[in-house]
Amino acid sequence: MKNLTTIDKIAYSFLIIIFGLGMYFANTDLTYFDEVYTVEDGFVENGSAIFLFISSMLLLYRFLKLFKSKKVLWKIGMIALVVVFFFGAGEEISWGQRIFNVESSEYFLQNNAQGETNLHNMVVNDTK
Secondary structure, three states: OOOOOOOHHHHHHHHHHHHHHHHHHHHHHHHHHHHHHOOOOHHHHHHHHHHHEEEEEEHHHHHHHHHHHOOOOHHHHHHHHHHHHHHHHHOOOOOHHOOOOOOOOOOHHEEOOOOOOOOOEEEEEEOO
8 A cells, every 4th residue: 555645544543543442342341332432423423424425525536636547447436436435424424314403204214223314224124
């Protein structure tokens, strides 16, 4: 991994620290892990959403910057990654539902394990 930018180094360092802390708390203090570390709208969830969004914007920036010098397959892959990371960020915060105080529709109240407007908590045939 040569040519890492300062932003890349900071992001990787932060992710390693968060992952390490998560592993530590999951193996030493499961109550803290469940009730503080991974709580809904907590540090890790919001941090994940922020990093996913920043990642999608960084990939989009690199896509636009390198567009002329790259082949079609690279362009398709980069756009796919931009969409995946943006989608992940949106899902992580339930598309801003709690931020903007938006009520879930009847469909999501009945078919989502947490009653949120997102896809990753959907219940299909009694399976989350």
